Amino acid sequence: MSRDEVFSGTAARGSDFVFNEEVATVFDDMLTRSVPFYLEQQKLIEEIGSQFYVPGTSIVDLGCSTGTTLIRLANRVTSASRLVGYDNSQPMLDKAKENLEEAGFADKIDLRLGDMNDNLGDILIENASVVTLCWTLQFIRPLKRDALIKKIYNGLVDGGVLIVTDKVLTNDSNMNRFFIDFYYDFKRRNGYSEEEILKKREALENVLIPFRVDENFELYRRNGFQIVETFFQWYNFAGFLCVKSES
Structure with a gap:
């Protein structure tokens, strides 16, 4: 695993974060060192996904990045025959393809280029029992989030689950500052x-x-x-489990 040094040394300040080739190369290390309890959260996603998976349906990972979540789900849900991953970054998909080949799942998982911000119509979610949004929804423009969540809901079978992990805010500005300070301490401890x-x-x-935690709840429910x-919650990181009730 290559070490994340994207923002070290001569890296320029002021430009927006992009999921380019440089980031894709070190992304697994970046997540492990930047997301609190990253591997444990992946374990929880894997467990929840296996519990809600329905044979004959699909598993869809939106914002699949380097394929880690898909690989873990494929390992856990061995009966799953249709797993699909979408990402808007070709370098990320290229890295995911490498990882799938190494894991032996290149023929089992379908990787697709798709932009949930600007081309939601290109994202196909059909007959799915498990959909994951892992540290992805936070990058979707707020005005676009309702359409995405509604599309996911419509594409899930009854009893299907949407699993979301994201950064969150609190209702109190002082608490937000405390949590962010604690998070930066976490990053310092990780080098x-x-x-x-x-x-x-x-x-x-x-x-x-x-979004705030309550804003997330409102988004999914409406x-x-x-x-x-x-x-799951650790200061300003949270995981949400959203179930489409059976008719």
């Missing part, structure tokens, strides 16, 4: 320098837009999900 933390924060400022629960 990121002050310069790297500052540069990445600036790069994400207009790209990553988190677009059809009858059951919405938090299955």
Whole structure:
């Protein structure tokens, strides 16, 4: 696994974060060192997905990046014959293809280029029992999120699940600052320098837009999900489980 040094040294300040080839090469290390309890969250996603999977249906990962979640689900849900991953970054899909080949799932998982911000019509979600949005919804423009969640709801079978992991805000500005400070301490413990933390924060400022926990609940419920629960939270990171009730 290549080490994330995207924002070290001579990396420029002020430009927006993009999922380019440089990022794709180190993305697995970036997530492991930047997302609290990343591997444990992946384990939870794997467990929830296996519980809700219905034979003969599909598993769809929206914002599949390097394919980690798809590979874990394919390993866990061995009966699944249709797994699809969408991402809007070709370098990410190229890296995912490499990882799928190494894991032996190149023929089992279908990778597709798709942009949930600007070309939602190209995203096909049909007969799915499990849909995942792992640290992806926060990059979708807020005004576009309702249409995406409604599309996911419509594409799920009755009893199907949407699993979301994202950064979140609290209702109190002081708590937000505390949580962000604790998060930066976490990144320091994982080897990121002050310069790297500052540069990445600036790069994400207009790209990553988190919702409050209650805003997330409202988003999922108004677009059809009858059951919405938090299955994980660490300060300003949370996981949501959204179930489409059976008719």
